[in-house]
Amino acid sequence: xxxxxxxxxxxxxxxxxxxxxxxxxxxxxxxxxxxxxxxxxxxxxxxxxxxxxxxxxxxxxxxxxxxxxxxxxxxxxxxxxxxxxxxxxxxxxxxxxxxxxxxxxxxxxxxxxxxxxxxxxxxxxxxxxxxxxxxxxxxxxxxxxxxxxxxxxxxxxxxxxxxxxxxxxxxxxxxxxxxxxxxxxxxxxxxxxxxxxxxxxxxxxxxxxxxxxxxxxxxxxxxxxxxxxxxxxxxxxxxxxxxxxxxxxxxxxxxxxxxxxxxxxxxxxxxxxxxxxxxxxxxxxxxxxxxxxxxxxxxxxxxxxxxxxxxxxxxxxxxxxxxxxxxxxxxxxxxxxxxxxxxxxxxxxxxxxxxxxxxxxxxxxxxxxxxxxxxxxxxxxxxxxxxxxxxxxxxxxxxxxxxxxxxxxxxxxxxxxxxxxxxxxxx
Numbered sequence: 555x556x557x558x559x560x561x562x563x564x565x566x567x568x569x570x571x572x573x574x575x576x577x578x579x580x581x582x583x584x585x586x587x588x589x590x591x592x593x594x595x596x597x598x599x600x601x602x603x604x605x606x607x608x609x610x611x612x613x614x615x616x617x618x619x620x621x622x623x624x625x626x627x628x629x630x631x632x633x634x635x636x637x638x639x640x641x642x643x644x645x646x647x648x649x650x651x652x653x654x655x656x657x658x659x660x661x662x663x664x665x666x667x668x669x670x671x672x673x674x675x676x677x678x679x680x681x682x683x684x685x686x687x688x689x690x691x692x693x694x695x696x697x698x699x700x701x702x703x704x705x706x707x708x709x710x711x712x713x714x715x716x717x718x719x720x721x722x723x724x725x726x727x728x729x730x731x732x733x734x735x736x737x738x739x740x741x742x743x744x745x746x747x748x749x750x751x752x753x754x755x756x757x758x759x760x761x762x763x764x765x766x767x768x769x770x771x772x773x774x775x776x777x778x779x780x781x782x783x784x785x786x787x788x789x790x791x792x793x794x795x796x797x798x799x800x801x802x803x804x805x806x807x808x809x810x811x812x813x814x815x816x817x818x819x820x821x822x823x824x825x826x827x828x829x830x831x832x833x834x835x836x837x838x839x840x841x842x843x844x845x846x847x848x849x850x851x852x853x854x855x856x857x858x859x860x861x862x863x864x865x866x867x868x869x870x871x872x873x874x875x876x877x878x879x880x881x882x883x884x885x886x887x888x889x890x891x892x893x894x895x896x897x898x899x900x901x902x903x904x905x906x907x908x909x910x911x912x913x914x915x916x917x918x919x920x921x922x923x924x925x926x927x928x929x930x931x932x933x934x935x936x937x938x939x940x941x942x943x944x945x946x947x948x949x950x951x952x953x954x955x956x957x958x959x960x961x962x963x964x965x966x967x968x969x970x971x972x973x974x975x976x977x978x979x980x981x
Contacts (some may be wrong), residue, residue: 561733565617571601573849575601576593576849588945589910589944594847595855596854596855598854598858601855601856603859618853618856622853624846625853626850627933628842628846631817632917633917634815635821635835636818636819637821637824637825637841638821638824638879650894652725655724655904657890659699660697660886662882663697663878663879663887664694665882666693666878667693671688674688674692677867678868678928678931683926684929687743687744690740691740691922694736695919695936696878696939697882699726699733699883699911700910700914713951718900725890725908726907730818737812738760740927741925742810759809763870767819772827775820778798779795779798779829783834788836791834792838795834803816804920814921854920854937858930859934860934862931868934875935875939876939876942879911880909885905887901887904887909895906897958899958909942911939912940912944916937
């Protein structure tokens with residue numbers, strides 16, 4: 555049924571208001587040396603139950619389902635861009651050290667998050683959600699890292715050429731990939747129930763997804779992108795990439811897994827197709843990062859209700875979850891780094907860098923809310939964790955890296971980077 559004239563008018567006004575304010579507050583946050591996501595989420599906080607509903611109860615967003623639909627497309631493309639930009643060569647080069655950091659940085663916060671999920675009061679569980687599913691979801695929420703936030707932080711602080719920066723990115727890639735797989739399993743458990751047969755079937759689908767992506771998906775993506783990039787214009791390549799991502803997302807969704815997983819895997823295949831050059835990727839990045847992503851984060855903020863933190867049980871739970879998330883990631887990354895014989899300050903810096911959860915945590919929270927694993931109170935807690943950990947990373951990294959000596963290899967890497975950047979500046 556098509557939208558009526560009034561509904562269409564309201565939708566366009568709400569969409570324009572959200573995007574305009576998200577861009578403005580996102581840029582303001584960036585000027586204040588904070589992640590843009592903080593400003594974008596703040597828009598939703600101001601216009602949602604946290605503020606506007608109390609100041610003017612009659613004013614509220616009435617087209618949330620349409621905003622969610624636009625936001626979901628943005629999330630799928632944002633995750634796909636993350637997959638496109640994965641540097642698998644970096645993973646191979648940093649090999650053993652990255653493996654220890656990423657595994658410890660996953661296992662420790664995952665275990666602590668699951669334990670916290672079992673210990674939190676039953677009042678925070680949604681009706682019909684088992685404690686096991688809730689605990690596993692909380693484990694996933696506390697073990698993920700946010701590659702976009704980490705990369706932006708390291709770039710702004712000029713730490714990408716440092717060993718710590720390289721390790722942060724590499725271990726974060728592994729953590730993100732594992733997070734999407736785990737989120738698919740937990741979502742499947744939430745929608746089909748904790749039944750052994752369904753869980754086994756979901757695991758079978760996950761295991762089969764890898765060879766299918768390599769043997770069928772990779773040649774199909776390579777052929778499609780090769781044909782699309784023959785054009786001198788970036789339009790066909792952008793359109794082809796978007797079609798592939800949406801179809802891959804639909805495929806994993808049809809299997810009962812998360813659509814985000816399909817988008818991530820497809821993005822990784824596009825990135826390794828040999829046709830993911832900057833000429834056509836730039837327009838896609840611009841639209842996604844400047845329009846669709848801010849809209850998603852602003853609409854995500856509309857779901858938050860900070861007034862719920864006035865409830866003693868919610869406030870106590872937020873402190874516990876935040877503490878578990880911070881301590882778990884710091885401890886895990888620190889242990890992995892020390893096992894690799896890195897110095898104490900390097901280990902501390904790795905913990906700070908990987909602790910930034912930003913974008914990924916918000917997506918995880920939205921998925922949990924959508925499939926009914928968490929309610930508004932728990933959703934608000936998870937978003938608070940995303941914001942606080944992202945704000946913590948830069949100052950702690952700054953303090954730790956002042957005490958880490960610059961090596962000859964890092965100096966060489968910085969020189970190579972400067973040689974690449976300078977010609978671009980001169981032109």
